Amino acid sequence: MKKVDAAVVGAGMGGLAAAAVLAAGGRSVLVCEGSGELGGCAGSFRRSGYLFSAGATYGMGFEPGGLFQRLYRELGLPLPPLHPQSVIMDVHLPDRTVRYYQQKEAWFREIRRVFPAKAQSIIDFYEEVFGFSFLLEQIAVHRPVLPPRTFGDAARLLRMVDPRLLKRAPLLLQSLGQRLRRYGIEREEAFVHFLNGQLIDSVQTTADECPVVLAYTALNVFHRGAYYIDGGLSRIALDLTEAVRSSDGEVRLRTPITGLRKSAGAEGGWELRTRRGEIIHAHQVVLGNSLHSFHGLLDEAERHGGPGFLSQEEEEARPAWSAFTLYMGCPADKVFPPVAADAADQAGAPPVLYHQFIRSYGAPLAETNQFLLSISRPGDDLRAPAGHAALTASTHTAPDPWWSLGREAYERRKQEYADSILEGADRVFPGFSDSLDVVLPGTPVTFERYTQRSRGKVGGYIPQGPLDLLRMSSAYSGVPGVYLCGDTVYPGAGTLGSAMSGWIAAERMLR
Structure with missing residues (x-):
C-alpha cells in the first residue's frame, strides 16, 4: 500500500498548485490524474502536428505581484516564456468591433470611439471598477478562506x-x-453586450446576476496584465509538476480514483482506490477534480459532514455550463493580421491573438451566439508547424441536452454548432473555413471522457445574484481531512482562480 501525507485527486491547475505548495512545505505528496494529460480544462493535446489548448483562455497573473508571479517565486521556479499583450482581444459585436486594450488610457480612448454617446459615464464606471478592485486585491494577496x-x-x-x-x-x-x-449605462445595448461577453467568459454569468466582487475582479484582471505563454497554459501545469517532483513528490497520469473512504487502521487518515484496485493511504486529501464529482468518490458512509459540507442534492441543484469547442489548424496568413478595429492603429502592432464574437443582440450569450477564439502566436513552434496557427474556439452550452440525444441527433447537433462557429469566423477572416486542414469538435460528452468531470461541466457554478459569493464552497469540504480546490470553490472559475484555490487549500493543510 502506498502511504503519503497528502493525496491530490486531479492534476488540473488547482490540484497541481496545492501539490506543489504541499511538497515545498515538506509533505510527501502523490497526485493522481485520471487522464493522460496535465492541466485539466487548461491542458493541451497534440493532433496532426498541432498542439491544441483545451480551452480558449489567456495567461494572467504573471504581472509583478500577480498570483502566478508570487507562486513561481515561492516555489523557486523560473517564469515561463511570456509575451505581454497590449490588445487583450478584438470583440466583434453585430454592428462594430471593439479593440479591448490592456492599458487603461488606451482603453478609455477606445471607449470614446466605440461608445461615444455614454463614453464619460462608462469611463467613470471603469474608474470605480479599478479603484474597488485595488482594495479587493489587498485581501486576495493574503489568500483568505471565503x-x-x-x-x-x-x-x-x-x-x-x-x-x-x-x-x-x-x-x-x-x-x-x-x-x-x-x-445610467444599463440601456447602452452594445456596451452591455460587450460587458456581458467578458463576464460570461470569466464568471459564467451576466451583469444582472453577477455579484460586484466577482464582476469587478474579473473586469480588472486583464488590465493588470495579459500574456501569451509559448506552448499554451499547459506550460504552467508542466512547471508545477516539475516543482512537485523536485520536492520528491509523485504525479501519476492515467490513474483515476474511483473511491474514497476513512481508513479503518489505527493511524487514521483516508484510503483512495484506483481503477486498477490499488489502495493509497493518505493522512489528508485534496480533491481538485471539481465538486461535480465529489459525491461519486465518497463511500456511502462518508456522504455527510459538518459546516460547509455540500450535499449531493444541493450540488446537483447548482447550475453550471459546459462547453462546445472547435480545435482547428490553418495557414497563419488566414488569421494574421486580423481585421483592424481602427484604421488609425499603428502599423507593425503585434497581432491580436484573441477574438470574441457576439453575433446577435437578441439571443443569449451561449450556444454559438457568443464564442471566444484563441490563436497561437506566430513563431510559437511548440503549437503549430511553421507558417501555420493552432486555434481553439469555445462557446458556452447547457450540458444536459447533449446527453439526451441519440447518435444521429448528437452528430447532427455537433455539426450544426461547428458550422455556426465557422460561419461567424468567416465574417472576420474571409475564406477561413475553407483554409482549415484540421477541424476537431468537442462536446460535453468529450469533456467528461477526457477530464473525468461529471456531465462535462466546466467553469464552475453560474452565480445567481449579488449574495452568491456567500454560497460558494470554500477549501473546507466539511469532511475532516478532505480539502477542496478547483473552479467549483472560491475564488471560482479560470486558471487563476483554480490555482489560487489550490494554494489556499495547501496552506490550510500545512497549518
Missing part, C-alpha cells in the same frame, strides 16, 4: 480589510447590473 468557516478564518479576514473598503461595503451586496444603473 466564505470563512472558522472563527480563526473570520478573524484573519477582518485583519486583511482596508478601512477604505468598509466605506464601500454596500457595493458588496449589489449586482453589477445595479452599478450599471447607478451610472
Whole structure:
C-alpha cells in the first residue's frame, strides 16, 4: 500500500498548485490524474502536428505581484516564456468591433470611439471598477478562506480589510447590473453586450446576476496584465509538476480514483482506490477534480459532514455550463493580421491573438451566439508547424441536452454548432473555413471522457445574484481531512482562480 501525507485527486491547475505548495512545505505528496494529460480544462493535446489548448483562455497573473508571479517565486521556479499583450482581444459585436486594450488610457480612448454617446459615464464606471478592485486585491494577496468557516478564518479576514473598503461595503451586496444603473449605462445595448461577453467568459454569468466582487475582479484582471505563454497554459501545469517532483513528490497520469473512504487502521487518515484496485493511504486529501464529482468518490458512509459540507442534492441543484469547442489548424496568413478595429492603429502592432464574437443582440450569450477564439502566436513552434496557427474556439452550452440525444441527433447537433462557429469566423477572416486542414469538435460528452468531470461541466457554478459569493464552497469540504480546490470553490472559475484555490487549500493543510 502506498502511504503519503497528502493525496491530490486531479492534476488540473488547482490540484497541481496545492501539490506543489504541499511538497515545498515538506509533505510527501502523490497526485493522481485520471487522464493522460496535465492541466485539466487548461491542458493541451497534440493532433496532426498541432498542439491544441483545451480551452480558449489567456495567461494572467504573471504581472509583478500577480498570483502566478508570487507562486513561481515561492516555489523557486523560473517564469515561463511570456509575451505581454497590449490588445487583450478584438470583440466583434453585430454592428462594430471593439479593440479591448490592456492599458487603461488606451482603453478609455477606445471607449470614446466605440461608445461615444455614454463614453464619460462608462469611463467613470471603469474608474470605480479599478479603484474597488485595488482594495479587493489587498485581501486576495493574503489568500483568505471565503466564505470563512472558522472563527480563526473570520478573524484573519477582518485583519486583511482596508478601512477604505468598509466605506464601500454596500457595493458588496449589489449586482453589477445595479452599478450599471447607478451610472445610467444599463440601456447602452452594445456596451452591455460587450460587458456581458467578458463576464460570461470569466464568471459564467451576466451583469444582472453577477455579484460586484466577482464582476469587478474579473473586469480588472486583464488590465493588470495579459500574456501569451509559448506552448499554451499547459506550460504552467508542466512547471508545477516539475516543482512537485523536485520536492520528491509523485504525479501519476492515467490513474483515476474511483473511491474514497476513512481508513479503518489505527493511524487514521483516508484510503483512495484506483481503477486498477490499488489502495493509497493518505493522512489528508485534496480533491481538485471539481465538486461535480465529489459525491461519486465518497463511500456511502462518508456522504455527510459538518459546516460547509455540500450535499449531493444541493450540488446537483447548482447550475453550471459546459462547453462546445472547435480545435482547428490553418495557414497563419488566414488569421494574421486580423481585421483592424481602427484604421488609425499603428502599423507593425503585434497581432491580436484573441477574438470574441457576439453575433446577435437578441439571443443569449451561449450556444454559438457568443464564442471566444484563441490563436497561437506566430513563431510559437511548440503549437503549430511553421507558417501555420493552432486555434481553439469555445462557446458556452447547457450540458444536459447533449446527453439526451441519440447518435444521429448528437452528430447532427455537433455539426450544426461547428458550422455556426465557422460561419461567424468567416465574417472576420474571409475564406477561413475553407483554409482549415484540421477541424476537431468537442462536446460535453468529450469533456467528461477526457477530464473525468461529471456531465462535462466546466467553469464552475453560474452565480445567481449579488449574495452568491456567500454560497460558494470554500477549501473546507466539511469532511475532516478532505480539502477542496478547483473552479467549483472560491475564488471560482479560470486558471487563476483554480490555482489560487489550490494554494489556499495547501496552506490550510500545512497549518
